Amino acid sequence: MKKLKLTDIARGEDTQLIEINPNELIPLPPPYDRVEALPGFKQLTEEQRGRLVCNLDGVVSYAALPKTKNKEEEKKYVEQFVSGMKKLLSKENNWTFLQPLLLSIDYCAQCQTCCDACPIYLASGRNDLYRPTYRSEIFRRLVNKYVRPVGKLRAKLSGGDIELNWTTITRLYELSYRCNLCRRCAQSCPMGVDNALITRELRKLFSQELGWAPKELHEKGTVLQLEVGSPTGLRPDVAIDNLQFLDEEFTEATGTKVSTPWDKEGADILLIHSAGDIISFPEGPISFSIICNAAGINWTLSSEIPGYDGVNYGVFYDDVQLARVAIRHAQIAKKLGVKKIVMGECGHQHKAFMTVADRVLTGDLDIPRESVMTFLENLVFSGKIKFDPSKNNFPVTLHDPCNVVRNLGIVEPQRRILRYLCPQFREMTPHGVDNYCCGGGGGLSVMSDVNFTDWKVHVAGRMKFKQVLEAFADRPGSEVKKYICAPCLNCKLQFRDLLDYYGAREKSGIICGGLAELIVNAMVDVKKPFIQWEEL
Amino acid sequence: MSGIGWHIFAFGAIAIFLIVIVYRTIAISRLPVHLRWELAPIPHEKGKARYGGSYLEEYEWWRKRQSRSFMAPVLYMAAEILLLRGVWKHNRALWPLSFAFHAGIYLIALMLLFSLVSALLIITEVPSGVVDVFLAIASVLAAAGYLLGGLGAVGLILKRALDTNLRSFNTVSKYFNLVFLVALFITGAYAWFASTDFASTMSLFIKGLVTLDGGVTLALPLSVHIVISLLFLIYLPMTDMIHFVAKYFTYHEIRWNDEPKNEKMIEELNGLLDQPVSWSAIHVKADGKKNWVDLTTKKMSDDEKA
Amino acid sequence: MAQMELAGNTYEVDENGFMQETDRWNEDVARAYAALEDVNELTEEHWTAINYLRNYYLGNGICPMIRRLIKESGFKLSKLYELFPNGPAQSACKWAGVPKPTGCV
Numbered sequence: 036m037k038k039l040k041l042t043d044i045a046r047g048e049d050t051q052l053i054e055i056n057p058n059e060l061i062p063l064p065p066p067y068d069r070v071e072a073l074p075g076f077k078q079l080t081e082e083q084r085g086r087l088v089c090n091l092d093g094v095v096s097y098a099a100l101p102k103t104k105n106k107e108e109e110k111k112y113v114e115q116f117v118s119g120m121k122k123l124l125s126k127e128n129n130w131t132f133l134q135p136l137l138l139s140i141d142y143c144a145q146c147q148t149c150c151d152a153c154p155i156y157l158a159s160g161r162n163d164l165y166r167p168t169y170r171s172e173i174f175r176r177l178v179n180k181y182v183r184p185v186g187k188l189r190a191k192l193s194g195g196d197i198e199l200n201w202t203t204i205t206r207l208y209e210l211s212y213r214c215n216l217c218r219r220c221a222q223s224c225p226m227g228v229d230n231a232l233i234t235r236e237l238r239k240l241f242s243q244e245l246g247w248a249p250k251e252l253h254e255k256g257t258v259l260q261l262e263v264g265s266p267t268g269l270r271p272d273v274a275i276d277n278l279q280f281l282d283e284e285f286t287e288a289t290g291t292k293v294s295t296p297w298d299k300e301g302a303d304i305l306l307i308h309s310a311g312d313i314i315s316f317p318e319g320p321i322s323f324s325i326i327c328n329a330a331g332i333n334w335t336l337s338s339e340i341p342g343y344d345g346v347n348y349g350v351f352y353d354d355v356q357l358a359r360v361a362i363r364h365a366q367i368a369k370k371l372g373v374k375k376i377v378m379g380e381c382g383h384q385h386k387a388f389m390t391v392a393d394r395v396l397t398g399d400l401d402i403p404r405e406s407v408m409t410f411l412e413n414l415v416f417s418g419k420i421k422f423d424p425s426k427n428n429f430p431v432t433l434h435d436p437c438n439v440v441r442n443l444g445i446v447e448p449q450r451r452i453l454r455y456l457c458p459q460f461r462e463m464t465p466h467g468v469d470n471y472c473c474g475g476g477g478g479l480s481v482m483s484d485v486n487f488t489d490w491k492v493h494v495a496g497r498m499k500f501k502q503v504l505e506a507f508a509d510r511p512g513s514e515v516k517k518y519i520c521a522p523c524l525n526c527k528l529q530f531r532d533l534l535d536y537y538g539a540r541e542k543s544g545i546i547c548g549g550l551a552e553l554i555v556n557a558m559v560d561v562k563k564p565f566i567q568w569e570e571l
Numbered sequence: 572m573s574g575i576g577w578h579i580f581a582f583g584a585i586a587i588f589l590i591v592i593v594y595r596t597i598a599i600s601r602l603p604v605h606l607r608w609e610l611a612p613i614p615h616e617k618g619k620a621r622y623g624g625s626y627l628e629e630y631e632w633w634r635k636r637q638s639r640s641f642m643a644p645v646l647y648m649a650a651e652i653l654l655l656r657g658v659w660k661h662n663r664a665l666w667p668l669s670f671a672f673h674a675g676i677y678l679i680a681l682m683l684l685f686s687l688v689s690a691l692l693i694i695t696e697v698p699s700g701v702v703d704v705f706l707a708i709a710s711v712l713a714a715a716g717y718l719l720g721g722l723g724a725v726g727l728i729l730k731r732a733l734d735t736n737l738r739s740f741n742t743v744s745k746y747f748n749l750v751f752l753v754a755l756f757i758t759g760a761y762a763w764f765a766s767t768d769f770a771s772t773m774s775l776f777i778k779g780l781v782t783l784d785g786g787v788t789l790a791l792p793l794s795v796h797i798v799i800s801l802l803f804l805i806y807l808p809m810t811d812m813i814h815f816v817a818k819y820f821t822y823h824e825i826r827w828n829d830e831p832k833n834e835k836m837i838e839e840l841n842g843l844l845d846q847p848v849s850w851s852a853i854h855v856k857a858d859g860k861k862n863w864v865d866l867t868t869k870k871m872s873d874d875e876k877a
Numbered sequence: 878m879a880q881m882e883l884a885g886n887t888y889e890v891d892e893n894g895f896m897q898e899t900d901r902w903n904e905d906v907a908r909a910y911a912a913l914e915d916v917n918e919l920t921e922e923h924w925t926a927i928n929y930l931r932n933y934y935l936g937n938g939i940c941p942m943i944r945r946l947i948k949e950s951g952f953k954l955s956k957l958y959e960l961f962p963n964g965p966a967q968s969a970c971k972w973a974g975v976p977k978p979t980g981c982v
Contacts, residue, residue, distance in 0.1 A: 040739050083892070086879065099892075115851065126603055127846040134602035135825050142817040145740040146669075148662040163739070172740055193742045221610055225657030226814050227821025232608065246852035255979045258854065266980030268939040276937075280945060311981025314942050346981055354606075355848075355855050358867040375631070381981075389627065390607040390829070395844070395867070397837055403633045413630045444611035444625025444829075468611040468623030481981055485892040524981050570954045 039163035096487035119244030149220035158497035215476030265344035299335035307345035322551035351478030361392035382436030382523035412448035435470035436523035475529025591808035675720020682712035710770035721756035902974030
């Protein structure tokens with residue numbers, strides 16, 4: 036593999052910086068070890084290369100920028116990048132993360148300890164481009180050069196002076212979306228420097244100053260959510276209609292009466308699912324309806340925009356959008372007069388709403404917010420519901436969503452449930468706060484266009500897929516049905532892509548679902564098996 | 572250099588060292604309160620730190636008092652500072668060199684402390700038997716410190732230069748810092764070997780400084796070493812080598828800061844939210860006048876109607 | 878924006894070839910999409926699924942849940958994969974001229 040220099044980022048204009056060769060990635064266990072037996076890595080067409088900026092690694096998503104028409108426009112963006120760096124370092128415009136950003140910029144010792152913590156770098160076969168330090172050191176040098184006193188002179192004297200041009204900023208933009216923001220690197224840094232934070236600040240600079248953000252996260256993400264109610268495009272009336280349909284469907288399928296309350300003023304609890312769960316993994320939301328009703332909880336969902344979709348993509352790329360979504364969610368809870376808000380099975384919702392946005396939810400918007408893991412644990416051990424764990428007698432492993440576990444320290448509640456209800460529960464190695472990201476973190480799981488999914492299944496999710504296979508290595512055959520419990524919608528979407536791409540359902544009998552489904556499947560009162568191993 | 576020159580130089584260097592460090596520490600601590608960005612494991616979580624858990628695991632956590640350990644973070648930081656816990660855990664190959672280098676610095680600092688105590692003992696005319704014990708310890712500390720530090724620093728230079736994993740990230744300033752320290756350690760070691768009684772010379776020199784005795788003179792090797800050391804003392808706080816200060820903040824104020832809002836913080840937050848925003852992207856809708864509250868609490872569509 | 882020629886006309890499409898101008902769709906567009914995936918004849922069953930998808934989208938602004946599509950069209954998922962080689966989301970929606978579902982779906 037070619038060694039990459041930091042200064043290479045600015046060189047070569049439109050040429051691609053590196054090429055991903057599937058044979059250089061770390062090997063997977065059989066039967067997934069033969070690259071030629073896999074569906075391949077989709078390449079960009081000549082037409083796409085002509086139209087889109089694809090000068091990084093041959094991978095593009097909806098994030099891809101169209102090529103500019105002239106040098107003037109390019110120059111304008113480069114100037115905006117400089118003004119964006121200045122704003123990132125200003126108290127007015129970036130008080131939200133100024134202290135962590137400055138410390139991470141100023142105190143990296145260049146020891147490269149973090150690289151070995153990064154699943155993307157490791158899975159890539161140690162490709163220099165994917166070092167957690169590559170993008171942040173470039174950004175650090177640019178900040179020091181353009182925003183700090185006598186920066187230009189110091190850059191010249193210090194060596195490794197990085198030129199700021201259109202190529203630099205477009206590559207940095209794409210590169211800021213080759214990180215899961217999982218913060219494993221930050222955990223390993225002796226200085227406490229946080230490369231994931233730098234990545235997110237870089238994304239913020241592009242979004243808040245240049246207006247560059249992946250369509251899936253911005254235009255069809257937070258913007259759509261604030262306007263229509265959900266990045267999926269799910270309108271309030273359609274959300275209610277879908278759940279009514281599901282209530283009936285599952286009442287029939289399970290032989291248990293299922294009903295879901297909406298907009299109940301004065302309910303104790305507002306539960307905020309992700310709308311994507313309603314659409315793509317409806318067993319999840321339905322499980323909550325079954326469990327809450329069985330335990331006699333006074334709860335409700337909200338159909339007010341965007342109260343039925345707990346996602347908050349702002350936490351991936353933009354502080355203003357982050358605050359807008361979180362504030363709207365809190366306002367809805369306030370209006371309903373609930374005593375607490377329970378996060379659905381969505382990792383970044385947990386992090387965005389429970390901690391990151393905590394300090395913008397002042398006054399009466401500070402409504403207590405609880406994790407679904409804790410909420411479910413309380414119900415499972417409340418004695419109100421009868422369980423028969425033998426109904427879950429199949430191998431189960433637990434995926435730790437980074438945003439719930441590493442970022443919030445919510446580790447044990449979900450494990451206590453699984454140890455009780457799943458006789459064949461086994462841990463992955465490593466797990467808990469040392470886990471590997473699924474590869475969909477940092478907003479990547481909703482970015483799927485062009486050949487981005489190929490990158491996610493080959494590189495970003497590779498360590499996780501390897502871990503899953505190893506956790507089930509004692510029962511490898513497809514005749515043994517196995518369950519990855521991933522209590523996070525974004526993780527489930529990434530697992531769906533991984534399992535589809537590698538054909539792991541057929542070859543290894545692995546499926547992926549949430550936590551609540553396992554609870555319902557073990558309920559004595561739910562007579563028919565709830566978890567469906569075959570596709571519909 | 573002799574007499575009063577040493578006094579000016581030494582006290583000046585110490586003063587610059589302290590002033591710049593205090594200034595930079597205050598500058599960091601005065602940065603505005605930031606959004607929460609904690610990272611497990613957090614050692615102050617009583618009973619949960621072992622596996623990285625936090626108070627957010629508790630059912631209706633806001634009804635309970637968070638039970639925070641005072642000692643656990645202190646012990647964690649002690650192991651981090653003295654034994655380089657993080658490097659040991661995450662980068663074992665780097666640890667021997669980095670540890671030798673840091674241990675060298677710590678031992679030299681300790682040696683200076685012992686020399687200072689010896690100087691004070693001499694001034695207060697404590698029996699020489701007691702002073703000799705301190706001097707003997709200082710002498711051993713000096714030898715060990717210069718040796719370990721020198722080995723560590725030379726090793727780190729070689730590692731930076733030869734290890735392909737590190738090489739492309741090197742800058743002139745990183746090398747310069749290490750070379751500076753190598754000079755400090757080597758001149759120290761040379762002064763130790765060149766002098767029959769390094770520790771008592773050092774103590775007498777310190778005594779001369781403390782008592783403002785104008786007759787301080789030193790042999791050349793020790794003079795060179797002390798000049799380099801004092802120059803380093805001036806240089807150090809201007810660089811990122813004050814990570815020992817920064818680390819307090821990256822750990823306590825960011826990684827381990829899981830503090831819910833309190834009144835003082837809310838007051839500060841209200842001030843921050845009141846600041847005007849000037850980000851340029853269209854969706855932000857900033858005009859340099861609207862503040863954070865205006866921009867984030869109004870519905871996007873309200874603006875368009877207005 | 879990418880463009881694509883289908884049944885003699887040029888349409889705006891996304892990077893995966895999904896139509897961005899839903900109202901310009903017609904049955905020939907569906908046939909042209911199908912032909913690109915080597916389905917040369919659209920049967921009654923194809924049209925049942927396509928029309929259901931399209932009408933649902935026009936009424937609700939979003940593609941229906943798979944479960945709903947299965948129930949309303951009467952086709953099992955395996956049957957849908959028989960009819961539409963890349964499945965309901967990647968093929969059927971595309972042929973029906975509705976945008977690719979985005980967000981966490």
